[in-house]
Amino acid sequence: MTTTVAAPAATAPVAAARAERRWTQHGLLFVAPFMVIYAAFLVWPLLLGFQMSLSSVNIAGTNTGLVGFANYAEAFSDPQMWSSLWNTVVFTGMSTVPLVLIGLGLALLVHNLRFARWLWRLSFFAPFLLPSAVVSLLWLNMIYQPNFGLLNGTLGTDILWLGDKGTAMLSVVITTVWWTVGFNFLLYLAALQSIPEHLYEAAAIDGASAWDKLRSITLPLLNRTTGLIVVLQLLASLKVFDQIYLMTGGGPEGATRPIIEYAYEAGFTGYRIGYASAVSYILFVLIVIVSLAQLRLLRRREEARS
Amino acid sequence: MKRRFGPGQVVLLVVTAALAVVWLLPMAWAVATSLKPEADTVDIPASWVGEEVTLEAYRLVLGTGDILTWAVNSTVVAVIVTAMVVLFSAMAAYGFARTQFRGQRALLAVVLAGIFVPPQVLIAPLFVQMVALGLVDTWWGVILPQVAAPVMVYILYKFFQGVPPELEQAAFVDGAGRWRVFFQIVLPLSRPVLAAVAIFTFITTWNNFLWPFLVSTDPNTMTLPVGLANVVQGTFGVRYAQIMASVVLAGLPLLVVFVLFQRQIVRGVAHTGLAGQ
Incomplete structure (x- = not known):
């Protein structure tokens, strides 16, 4: 110093x-x-x-003593914990792919359009600014409603979107994509705008087609951004709770209940705070593993910059 | 070098416009329903306009007063959280980036490690703690846990590391103190990144659901999303026009803010977005 x-x-x-x-x-x-x-x-x-x-605690914080790893042992042999954890993993798998690909697709469209960009940006990003309760009440009451909802009305079907085990998770994913894809869209748009124009001009002189430019300039240069967006999306999806809790309450028959809702129910309606904490920490470990991947990607990005 | 209206542009325009309509449709449907008389909301087949266009649903929703209370609560909570996050994170980030004190590296490591802790896994212990502190059903109970956002310290820490030290050194030699340098030289230089942090914090706080939902049980302390989720469905039952009027009223403020500050918000989200959350 x-x-x-x-x-x-x-x-x-x-x-x-x-x-x-x-x-x-x-x-x-x-x-x-x-x-x-x-x-x-x-x-x-x-x-x-x-x-x-590691204890047996009720909601008032009254501790009735250490129980060691009994809560964890119980969680690992609890089929409800496994099915909730599985629902979270399924939701993450089903939502991440469309959220990244549609985000990229929309960004490519808007980036290449020369008119009214602000309008498209507004259209695709606006839902992200709505609170989860607004999104859930809207889709639950007016879109997925089986009798007069917009979806069955438009398609001419009579599907119980949120009430049927076969479609409930898919419906939750559709709502989530509509709601949050605007975030990835904006990140991609920013990445596209940082690609230097002269690369495309050089390619145009060489007679490259639009498809050539996309495949050999744009997509390779977006690789790193895509890596980060995928990891961020995995982390966000693993923490899913709001829209599922508000639209299906985890049903039908627990078919959509995510792990955070299971922890919430154990702690706040079952009054078993100790068990709820153990369930939460199982998810925590999963999230830390994904976060470490994010850390490696960020570090690589910084190294590439300097 | 290219014609402005090439055939490629037309195709792009049509595809994008069609997708934009799909994206806007659910929101338009909510607005349309909120303007119908209650009896027409359950028509089969559904129609976009009812017998008449009426603001009756809005009158009834606003008449109960709850939604205005929640809007005030949301505003107060989001403003206080944003102000505290910006000020305290900037101070901490500056302390880590530009000063030296004993234990600095260890503290910084503790803060950076916190980026990996999702607030959702802390609900149970945090609630027990709030009961002990007597903060359940208070604004501070909602606010304080949301101020502990290590990722914002990280973003600002990175930024301050890049500010040229010469700017500060000149002021030090002129006799300025550490605080004056921070508030009068460093903070004004950092306006764009501070705006990004503020925008991101405001949006996430305004829309936050899980924690405010757990810590508020009294309708008078609820934020907009919590009040909406807790009470609307129960109170209005199947009165769809009123539910949609509430949805429109609750969704509108941030959309208006976005239209007004689109450029700043887009930049803010792009800037802070990649770092975390």
Whole structure:
């Protein structure tokens, strides 16, 4: 810590020393407000949750004693936990592919259009700005409603979209794609805009077709962005709760219930906070594994930049 | 170099417009339903316009007053969370990027590790903690956990690392203190990234559901999404025009904000989006 401030020659050693001192002052005061809130409402609950997952705790926080890994052992032999975890994995698998591909497709369309870009951007991104409750009430009551809903009305079918085990998860995925694809669309659009124009001009001089340009310039340059979007999407999908809870309540017969809803029910309607924490931490481990992949991708991106 | 209206552009335009209509259809349907008399909302086959166009559903929804209370709660919560996140994250990020103190590396590591902790897995212990603190059914109970967002510290930390130190050093030599340098030199330089953080935080807080839903049981402290989910379905039963009027009223504020600040919001989301959430 002696070379940070370039001393303004020997003429002003006092000023330099003072500047040097200011340089190192106050650091803790700057981080303190955030650290206090962070410690109280993230670090502490994280530790408390782990301790609770090893205990038998009810909703009032009354601890009836440590039970070791009994909660985890119970979770791993609980078919309901497995089916909820499986639903989350199925939702993640079913939603990630269309959310990434449609996001890319829409971005390519809008990027190559020369008219009214703001209008298309607004159309595809607008649903992302709606609260989950708005989206869920809208689709539940007016789109998937079997008798007079928009979907059956338009298709001339009488499918119980959310009420049938065979279509409930698909319906949830459709709603989710409509609601959140605008986010990936915007990320792709930003990535497309950062591709230098001269690459395309050079290709045009070589007589490349639009398809050639897409295949040999655009898509390869989007590779890294795609990697990040896929990981972010996996993380977001693994945390699914709102729209499923609000549209199907996890039904029919638990066919759409995600793992977070199972933890919520164990803790907040079953009053078994210890068990709920154990179930949550199983999901947590899964998310950390995916996050580590994200970290590697981000690091690679930074290395490529520098 | 190319004609403005090539055949390619026409095809693109038609495809994009058709998709945009599909995307806007559900929202248009909600608006159409909210403007119908209640009896016409369940018509088979469904029609876009009822017997008459009426604001009756809006009058009834606004008449109960709940939705206005929730809108106020949402605004207060989102504004306070955004202000606290921007100020505290910027201070912390600056402290990590530009000062030195004992334990700095360890604290920074703890903050960065927190990026991997999804708030959804903390609901059970956090609720027990809120009961102990007496913060259930209060604004602070909703607000405080949302302020602990390490990813925003990370984004700002990265940004501050790139600010040329010479700008600050000149001010130090002139005798300015650390705080003055931060507030009068560094923060004004960082306006775009601060705006991005603020926009992202405001949108996620405004729309957040799970935690506010768990910590508010009293309709008077609920935010808009929670009030809507908890009460509307129960109170209005199958009165679809009123449900859709509530949906339109609850969805509208952020859409209006988006139309007004489209450029900034698009840039903000693109900037912060890749880093996390």
